[in-house]
Amino acid sequence: MSSTETPTRPPTGADRARPSRSGKPQGQWKVDGSTPLNSNEEVKAADNGLNVRERIEQVYAPGGFDSIPDDDLHGRFRWWGLYTQRKPGIDGGRTAQLEPHELEDRFFMMRVRTDGAALGPTALRTLGGISTEFARSTADVSDRENIQYHWVRIEDVPEIWERLAEVGLETTTACGDTPRGFLGSPVAGIAADEIIDPTPVISEITHRYLGDPELANLPRKFKTAITGHPSQDVVHEINDISLVGVVHPELGPGYDLWVGGALSTSPRLAERLGAFVREDQAADVWHGVVQIFRDYGFRRLRNKARLKFLLAAWGPERFREVLETEYLGYALADGPAPGPPTGRGDHVGVHRQKDGRNYVGASTTVGRVGGSMLTDLADLVESVGADAVRLTPFQSLVVLGVPAERTDELVAGLEGLGLRVKPGFLRRSTMACTGLEFCKLAIVDTKDTTERTLDELEDRLTDLEPLLEEPISLHVNGCPNSCARIQTADIGLKGQIITTEAGDQVPGFQVHLGGSLAAPGLEEPQLGRTLRGHKVAARDLSDYVERLLRSFLDSRAPGETFAAWAHRAEDEELR
Template sequence: MTVTDTATRTVRPPRAGRSNGQWKVDGPAPLNPTEEFKADDNGLNVRERIETVYARDGFDSIPDADLHGRFRWWGLYTQRRPGIDGGRTAQLEPHELEDRYFMLRVRTDGGALTPAALRVLGGISTDFARGTADITDRQNIQYHWIGIEDVPEIWRRLESVGLETTTACGDTPRGFLGSPVAGIAADEVIDPTPVIREIKRRWLGDPDLTNLPRKFKTAITGHPSLDVVHEINDVSLVGVVHPQLGPGYDLWVGGSLSTTPRLAERLGVFVTEEEAPDVWHGVVRIFRDYGYRRLRNKARLKFLLTDWGTERFREVLETEYLGHRLPDGPAPAAPTGRGDHVGVHRQKDGRYYVGGAPTVGRVGGPTLSGLADLVERVGADAVRLTAFQKLVVLGVPAERVDDLVEGLEPLGLTAPPSPFRRSTMACTGIEFCKLAIVDTKDTAAAVIADLERRLADLEPDLDRPIDLNLNGCPNSCARIQTADIGLKGQVITVDTDAGPAQVPGFQVHLGGGLAGVGRDEGGLGRTVRGLKVPATEVADYVERVVRRYAAERAPGESFAEWAFGADEEALQ
């Protein structure tokens, strides 16, 4: 018996033993329900049904495979029904957890948002999303309370300003992280904009790339701050200068966090700007053809890289997908500063870019619309989003910088934020996410306000912000393992006067970091045995551990360095 490989149209003998669902090894036969619905119908095809059937006939007309599967290929997930506490998250079926409304993700791919685009984004929030809009740490705009009947009009408005939700979710190449200061920074190594645009032009929405084993995340930067968290993406292109070939990219593959975190590795190759799109295409096709599909929890590229190693991965990329060797290349230099781009910075053309910090990414319709007005009023060019739930206003005339900074404040987008407002991130949390166990956004906002008051006396003594990341479940959308202080939501047991009680709380990770976030290179944090903090005591804990760090650290010692060297008692 033989099997036909649908990706390459080659015929290969079956492999003895248990199949991992690798198309180029085991053949394309679906091995689980998710693979079955993907094989039955390409996820991109659901858009026509949304526009012609579901938007007309309503939520109850949507079959399960579309509602809980293919809708993701267009950035749509059902959101959590209000009133379900975190203790029931793992006990209920998806249909019991979900509401009749959707979360919707809009991808920006490191692109510049004009005032017209900002007004469209703000209008969608106001008209269809009950005023909600969040900047995610994937440079997306994320809405909630979206009704299925409004989706076609939302798409029409987005596409009128060059935005889309195409493959914003699902087993696809999701939104790309791109440097927020691409093309304008005075110290840029290479502008990644042409590469991102070419990849999108050639392959965004390509049916041949819309049935991957699982999600596939991309990051591309040419800025020396290393501002796209390249260590935790499936594929990253990082700007470097080759001693003979000039500016180009260093290639990293296999990064991802979630419940089994793994940092990406360099393949050691140099990629020219001209070849970068083809190299990206080769890596994503390796994932499509060789990625594990039998078990969903083993279906990310990091598991294939763990088994193959970098040498074999490079060999397969060069021989099977590119047809030639790539030159060896240098590693990126240590980052020159924090990659969130908060504050005022001079551009290479003499204008300025200004990074503003909302509170844990929350913006909303009035903020986005007000930002559009402000950008036009001061004569700036556009806005980009960052991988840290922040935004950057581009092309501000020198004489209007103060006006811009002043105008950001009433919008809740402060350019000189406090250290914890600058460095705190939070995922969606239990308010809308069906996987979450605890609240994150409101908890984080309250903690920031508390710490601004409690730790004001320490601010002059802290060399750099201390990153505080809150996640509502173990999946690490807010990158808890790579923060100075990472908090993983769970239900914990505490002693009360009435006896043991279960309350929302967090497991603590300490001392993680990524290049571009105050570290020269990435590293995963440590956990302290038994260290769990009730949600109501997060500010107490952070204040306690930060004051201990300030009192005990050696000169120039970072929080991460101190946390890894401290004994467990000091971290309680």
């Protein structure tokens, strides 16, 4: 089938889906047929999103921004990692009042996927050069292990693609209703305690399926995470599909299969299917799950179109049955669940590799790196004889293959760049989404607000550092969509315009407390508790976080984590 054709799915397998309460078709291709049920589905059916690349290179880059029609600009461009960015000067109170064309600038955010790849000095310099030359020196590490640029002009996109391709990077399906960038273990293939190296599986999947036109029209985005490290370092509980390294008592190392996790406004943690996946089965299993989503996912309402809603309707047993009988053609072995995480998955600090060298994890500040930092990082990695850098799902990075005798030199160099190998208890686990600066959905500023809060609190809370056994995670989001994973943080903040006691409308946050994913000492992951009726003005954020942390230390039980305390504490202790 050519990439311009839309696959026709005859209505079969109706017994696999439950009818909606309204009795309306839900747009499941194998149940309802492939007739589009909304404008988004019509745009995707009219032309495969992958085809827009040729138009960008041949028509829009030469013709400039005004040559781009709406369906491509606001639809298919996403299939190549491009969104228009927010026009400067529009405050968050107007986000919901203006149309997209009124909010957007004539520049783009561009998302570069790394898929867990090790970025050597040449790749880092290329990423830094693109930032400096084409993106006004912007570059952010996202919590999806992507690099995100801003201020990109359509005229420069083909040149950027060429430079990325030279170092094995791309923007293919980095956005859109597609298989987005993969989360891979940052220490794949090097960690001394690794269960299984996921690099071959990620490579096989991306080689076989990245850019496959048959997978370019999914109901919504599809997120993947694969790790073989016992720290469970890819936030597997909140991805559409995750493969987590385990050891089967008879079959040896392989993967435990999880599906259906996602956050946003209807958060749901992924569920185990109880299936053990051998390394040689992993690519086929991934392909089977994404095809289930394509064929049976709900398409009528976009806010109900993620895989988590199909899993909720079917349950894990039925999902596994469909995977095995309709898509794999064989049964998967039953397998064990992952054990408790053995450490923090951010890998911050100095750690020994299995070859005797070290890997060194360092925190960014809210993901900001920039062109000069990336270039200087490339020089540093090369100068100490290290191998490469991987990004993490925590807006941080890990330097790989550091000679033991040069590790102190590397650490000093990283600190000099503003990359903290020994960050404070709050800075280590703080993340912020793009926010009002560039995002058309945002209501409040995030990165500047969070950075200012960190600076203030590090001055105020020096007395707390010795009292805290574990870092406190602070995740700040500019809108309800949870790109910064607010429901899984100790302190999660959702941006909104709030009304103060004086009646003023100001930027602020709804508060979520006590969320957590895989972590040492945690029995089960849990979503955060929404603190009903309590809002915090952005200008008061430092005061609130300080008050909250001091309340925790005053009233916690011996050995109690912040997450456990936040779920049992009275509302007044949390305000």
